[in-house]
Amino acid sequence: MKALSLQSIGHLELVDLPKPRPAADQLLIRTAAATICTSDLNDIRENPFGIQLPVVMGHEAAGVVADVGKSVQGFKVDDRVATHPVHPCQKCEQCRAGRAHLCTNMGHFGLNMQGTFAEYYLVRADRARRLADSVDLATATLAEPVCVCLQALAQAKAAAGSNLLIIGDGPFSLIMARSAAGMGLSQVVLAGRHDFRLSRAGGATTLNLRNAPDPLSLLSSSSPAGGFDAVIATVGAIEAVQWGLELLRPKGRLVLFAAMPGQSPVDLFRVHVKELEIVGACNDEDRFDHAVRLLADEQLKLHELITHRLPWQQYEQAFSLAANRHDAALKVTLIWDNEAAR
Numbered sequence: 226m227k228a229l230s231l232q233s234i235g236h237l238e239l240v241d242l243p244k245p246r247p248a249a250d251q252l253l254i255r256t257a258a259a260t261i262c263t264s265d266l267n268d269i270r271e272n273p274f275g276i277q278l279p280v281v282m283g284h285e286a287a288g289v290v291a292d293v294g295k296s297v298q299g300f301k302v303d304d305r306v307a308t309h310p311v312h313p314c315q316k317c318e319q320c321r322a323g324r325a326h327l328c329t330n331m332g333h334f335g336l337n338m339q340g341t342f343a344e345y346y347l348v349r350a351d352r353a354r355r356l357a358d359s360v361d362l363a364t365a366t367l368a369e370p371v372c373v374c375l376q377a378l379a380q381a382k383a384a385a386g387s388n389l390l391i392i393g394d395g396p397f398s399l400i401m402a403r404s405a406a407g408m409g410l411s412q413v414v415l416a417g418r419h420d421f422r423l424s425r426a427g428g429a430t431t432l433n434l435r436n437a438p439d440p441l442s443l444l445s446s447s448s449p450a451g452g453f454d455a456v457i458a459t460v461g462a463i464e465a466v467q468w469g470l471e472l473l474r475p476k477g478r479l480v481l482f483a484a485m486p487g488q489s490p491v492d493l494f495r496v497h498v499k500e501l502e503i504v505g506a507c508n509d510e511d512r513f514d515h516a517v518r519l520l521a522d523e524q525l526k527l528h529e530l531i532t533h534r535l536p537w538q539q540y541e542q543a544f545s546l547a548a549n550r551h552d553a554a555l556k557v558t559l560i561w562d563n564e565a566a567r
């Protein structure tokens with residue numbers, strides 16, 4: 226089979242590999258679509274997690290069951306499925322404590338498992354979900370991004386009637402904004418730097434900070450009286466943290482969804498006097514079923530966030546679009562099986 230392998234930093238190459246065979250608890254998936262994630266771009270550029278190379282990249286994918294491990298129940302050949310890249314070990318302290326998303330020994334597509342930029346990949350059957358016919362398989366590649374966005378909203382304690390500021394306008398921010406609107410929040414504000422991306426924010430109020438002489442005062446102008454209930458920082462920029470702490474109401478919550486580079490100087494005085502909470506959000510806590518329901522939600526129109534669908538043969542162009550065209554591209558998807566991805 227054909228696959229895209231990161232051979233060394235900066236070198237993503239098309240390779241030929243034997244088609245994998247499922248273990249007893251696995252499904253073999255014939256890839257229909259696999260979407261490029263910011264983390265793929267980071268891995269290609271600098272491999273920040275020190276992944277052992279070479280590795281077949283990719284983790285956001287969906288496809289059709291091609292073979293079923295002998296102890297798997299509930300799936301059959303030709304089922305259309307979404308898959309989740311995170312495979313908790315189910316044995317470690319975190320897994321046994323019900324925090325499988327923080328497993329210290331997890332398998333993950335494209336890190337220590339074969340990734341999804343390939344004609345076929347393996348998934349443990351508990352990390353796959355059958356899809357409604359109405360969900361196309363390119364949109365279904367967003368299952369895990371939707372999962373982690375739901376986690377961020379849960380960490381923000383987003384609920385009907387509450388308000389939320391999201392700082393950052395990448396695809397994850399847009400998924401959060403759309404999902405939050407669907408949860409009945411009274412106000413969702415999304416602040417970013419690209420008009421094109423901000424235009425895809427669903428019902429959220431949007432602010433472009435790019436040319437603002439004083440971004441904080443622009444953000445303040447959209448703040449509810451007393452401040453925001455929660456702020457989610459989806460960009461790895463310390464300003465987002467500083468603005469968030471400034472704009473939260475007393476007892477508000479700041480969610481760190483992005484990795485902040487290096488040591489971060491933060492004004493903790495505000496945390497002290499406003500009794501703020503600062504929490505992280507990274508992987509998701511069992512939100513796969515919810516995410517699969519949202520993929521089929523006609524109101525959220527998550528399919529709109531996939532702006533480009535390219536045949537896998539055009540992978541160089543696809544990665545370049547995802548890396549460089551923030552003015553025109555959100556999620557860029559490689560189509561591996563035209564028939565199935567329709």
Ligand SMILES: [Zn+2]
Pocket residue numbers: 262263264284285370
């Ligand atoms: Zn991803």
Ligand SMILES: [Zn+2]
Pocket residue numbers: 313314315316317318319320321325328329330331
């Ligand atoms: Zn574990």
